[in-house]
Amino acid sequence: MGFPFLGETLQFFKSNTTNDVPPFVKERMERFGPVFKTSIVGQPAIVSADPDLNHFVFLQEGQLFQSWYPDTFTEIFGRQNLSSLHGFMHKYLKNMVLSLFGPESLKKMLPEVERTACRRLQQWSIQETVELKEATAAMIFDLTAKKLISYDEENATQKLRENFVAFIKGLISFPLNIPGAAYHKCLQGRKNAMKMLKNLLNERRAMPRKSPSDFFDFVLEELQKEGTILTEKIALDLMFVLLFASFETTSTALTFAVKFLSDNPSVLKKLREEHETILRNRENTDSGLTWKEYKSMTYTFRFINETVRLANIAPVIFRKALREIQFKGYTIPADWAVMVCPPAVHLNPTKYKDPLTFNPSRWEGVEIKGATKNFMAFGGGMRVCVGADFSKVQMAVFLHCLVIKYKWEPVKGGNILRTPGLQFPDGFHIRLMEIN
Helix, strand or coil: CCECCCECHHHHHCCECCCCCCHHHHHHHHHHCCEEEEEECCEEEEEECCHHHHHHHHHCECCCEEECCCHHHHHHHCCCCHHHCCHHHHHHHHHHHHHHHCHHHHHHHHHHHHHHHHHHHHHHHCCCCEEHHHHHHHHHHHHHHHHHHCCCHHHCCCCHHHHHHHHHHCCCCCCCCCCCCHHHHHHHHHHHHHHHHHHHHHHHHHCCCCCCCCHHHHHHHHHHCCCCCCCHHHHHHHHHHHHHHHHHHHHHHHHHHHHHHHHCHHHHHHHHHHHHHHHHCCCCCCCCCCHHHHHCCHHHHHHHHHHHHHHCCCCCEEEEECCCEEECCEEECCCCEEEECHHHHHCCCCCCCCCCCCCHHHHCCCCCCCCECCECCCCCHHHCCCCHHHHHHHHHHHHHHHHHHEEEEEEEECCCEECCCEECCCCEEEEEEECC
């Protein structure tokens, strides 16, 4: 359990550069097995690398467990954020988000996603090099901000994304709130971003639209309803989380995707063949992607599954025990945190042959809807990521636009740093060229 109050916090936050199970978890699994206890920032916790226990935790959401994150996390994301709310309010907000990012909305968004990806790739191809993580993050942020709040970063006087960049740099850091510390900069980034979002909402309130077209319009409509449970603070916290989650996680996954393609020419060849087949089967090769074509990308979806399995963008998923629980001979005390560890599941050699090998074909004949005991890249249970389908659309469309028209070569970077969050400390720089 480590030192009093501090626990094993320093060991937990220690940087590593492995694609394997984080050393903090792996070393303790070897000593104690797949379920062990620890203490992080004064909070006693159970760490689970056991697929059965993970599945049980997700299934018993709201009964034996509830979503929980450390105080430092809720301070960063807001105490009214989607991860911290339960029961009816969580379901209400989840349905709000699905109305924007559900299948019907995504069908309508598909042409805009494709136009955005093609335009950015063309811009990058005339640059000497492009740092992929930053470039894809900017692309996705602009697209999502337009969809959510009709915000145009290029023409705005204040740059909203700059505050998110400051926020991200200190997101996974030791919670030391003093000037100069990464955590302090993170809180300042959030404060400034929230101020901008509030100002944008007030501007929309002062000049409402005749017909609702984005999330702000929907929020203002809901706030005016008699007996509404939505508050402005909850709406702004939700907006902040949606903007962050949409661009930061997907841009990281896309950076990994291009890195894996660079390292695996045979996978790139197979992926390119699938997308060239889509073009050949069209009556008009210049027409845009259709929803039917998107749904036909069988190998692409296998590639995405394998990318997020190995990327392990979410190092832990937190829950809290509502009462004392017995499971497989273990006692989980009431009010203890439970840290589900996706990397330990995704890299389990008894479930995945050669788990550190990138092999999209391992997903052949495997249909994934939501989460399973052995795949939880988008969370699990009733809290499976509401933006998962939006993320997959963006990844698949970007890959389509990339492989049919461009080739590239890595220039520098591509190294990873997990602290325990995932970063590319020196970026991943590529030179992008049109295929002749």
